[in-house]
Amino acid sequence: MLIAFIVNSTEVDNKMEKKLVDLIIELKKDCMEDERQIRTLCNVSLAEYKAVMEIDTTERITCNVLSKKMGLSPSRGSRIIDGLVRKKYLIRVTNPEDRRSFVLSLSSKGAKIKDDIDKERNNCENRIREKLSAKEFDLIKEGLELITEIFHQEQ
Numbered sequence: 001m002l003i004a005f006i007v008n009s010t011e012v013d014n015k016m017e018k019k020l021v022d023l024i025i026e027l028k029k030d031c032m033e034d035e036r037q038i039r040t041l042c043n044v045s046l047a048e049y050k051a052v053m054e055i056d057t058t059e060r061i062t063c064n065v066l067s068k069k070m071g072l073s074p075s076r077g078s079r080i081i082d083g084l085v086r087k088k089y090l091i092r093v094t095n096p097e098d099r100r101s102f103v104l105s106l107s108s109k110g111a112k113i114k115d116d117i118d119k120e121r122n123n124c125e126n127r128i129r130e131k132l133s134a135k136e137f138d139l140i141k142e143g144l145e146l147i148t149e150i151f152h153q154e155q
Contacts, residue, residue: 024147038120042113047080052089052106052114060103062095089113 018026039049047070054069055061061069067077081104084090089110095101106114129137 034124038117038124041120042116044113044117048084048087048089048113049117051080051084052110053117055090055104055106055110055114057106057111057114060105062101062103063092064101066104084110 035049039046042049044052050070051066054066063078063081064074066081067074070077070080072080081090081092085092085104087109088107090104091107092102092104095103132140
């Protein structure tokens with residue numbers, strides 16, 4: 001009787017165990033919510049957030065490259081970039097290598113927003129670190145890096 005109970009409860013536990021993909025999807029939802037809270041605190045839209053995070057503070061980047069990094073078509077990227085220039089998050093100047101195109105860089109206002117976002121992201125990571133040992137944190141990070149690499153290989 002006891003053996004039957006153990007076997008049956010193990011079967012139930014196995015059926016209820018979440019698949020890795022379910023955990024990834026759940027983690028994605030939680031990360032998206034944290035990202036939304038960061039955007040709210042920093043008072044930026046999703047597109048503004050993505051653009052600012054894709055440009056290093058000292059980098060000069062073309063409109064097409066930024067659009068690609070953001071996963072946008074050139075025309076959609078151009079509209080987003082126009083808004084970022086209007087809000088003074090980005091500086092747009094003629095490309096010295098090709099006068100037909102422009103290069104973008106973060107303005108001081110854009111760099112400040114990027115810095116604010118980085119601080120909030122660091123706070124988020126620190127909240128996770130506080131709840132884990134250094135070994136657990138490193139193992140989770142290694143696992144996530146491996147999963148990310150696998151997904152990138154499949155694309």
